[in-house]
Amino acid sequence: MGESTASIENIWIRLAIFLGVILAAYLVDLLFEKLIIPAIKRMTEKTEAKWDDILLSEKVCNAGSNILPPIIMLTAIPMVSTGWLEAFLMKVLAIYITFSVTRFVHVFISAGYEVFEYRQMEKTGQRKAVKGVAQVIQVFIWIIAIIIMVSILINRSPLYLLGGLGAAAAVLMLAFQDTIKGLVAGVQLSANDMLRPGEWISVPSKGIDGIVKDVTLTTVKIQNWDNTIMTIQPYTLFSETFQNWRGMTEAAGRRINKTLNIDIRSVHIPTQEELDDFKRQGFVDATAKVGEQTNLEIFRQYFGEWLRRNPMVNPDMGPVMCRQVEAGPEGLTLQIYCFSRTKVWAEYENVGASLLEHMIAILPEFGLVPYQRSTNWVYPAKK
Secondary structure, three states, X not given: OHHHHHHHHHHHHHHHHHHHHHHHHXXXXXXXXXXXXXXXXXXXXXXXXXXXXXXXXXXXXXXXXXXXXXXXXXHHHHHHOOHHHHHHHHHHHHHHHHHHHHHHHHHHHHHHHHHHHHHHHHHHOOOOOOHXXXXXXXXXXXXXXXHHHHHHHHOOOHHHHHHHHHHHHHHHHHHOHXXXXXXXXXXXXXXXXXXXXXXXXXXXXXXXXXXXXXXXXOOEEEEEOOOOEEEEOHHHHHHOOOEEOHHHHHOOOEEEEEEEEEOHHHOOOOOHHHHHHHHHHOOOOOOOOOOOOXXXXXXXXXXXXXXXXXXXXXXXXXXXXXXXXXXXXXXXXXEEEEEEOOOOHHHHHHHHHHHHHHHHHHHHHHOOOEOOOOOXXXXXXXX
């Protein structure tokens, strides 16, 4: 009878200790949630630095604080249970601790990526596509964690599981070949700095032309100019040709390439009267003589000089000229080749249009006529 009473008392003592440990773990979690984490948040908000707001954010601190309660419970298990129950609880808590630590590392890597991205924006005003690299690291960490958790569950060494994975590697690679290709391509795009969020890219084969919104391990999101969102795999960009407009956006201007066809029948040697008129308007030098130049040559020289003096044109970016391209059934093609000072799309288009409009408007002064294919269509009579 005495032994039975002592056994019951021992059970109650163990139960009380177990409940006390659970209460202690709960109080530690509550202490972090209500006092320590808010205090850390207030401290980081007072500093001017941005990195501490990210690395010590509420999400990171919560993930870190979740590790402590199971550790407290793990240390107390031998005091409250024995035998198979102790072994079972130890396994459950060890698996939970492994999961919590892995989750904390995952969140911390994400925070580290945000800090890196913020520093890049602060220094260069651009973001680098390193999100895929961060995700690769996170994937490998989770793979290692899963191996450890399974090894705890079956009470085997992690090396034993690694040996089994080696035998199944061929099957896994065949089943997940698209994912593996995307993973490798994402790393290559990031490592070679081929693509950054916020950049303008064109993929003609896929009908893509717009701004990169996000680059992840398995997807690249592009917002087209019509505001539709296209999602493609990184492997597509890595294996096919795509155009990145980074060089244009980082340069001091943007190239203008406009053409106009001239009716060949309007090209001639100016008469003395026409030459005198050109001299009065300043198109040619006062010493010019009849027969030295054609009206088209005089026009090209005038328009080239007009382009170089135009405030909307940037002569430091490259050649500024009005040149002949080729002659064909639709006349002689003249090309405006220069660089604008602006890169803003609407302003750039306006500059190009203004230059071409001036060319069209000034042609009659030189006796030149733009080529326009004739048709039998006529305007309807007004009622």
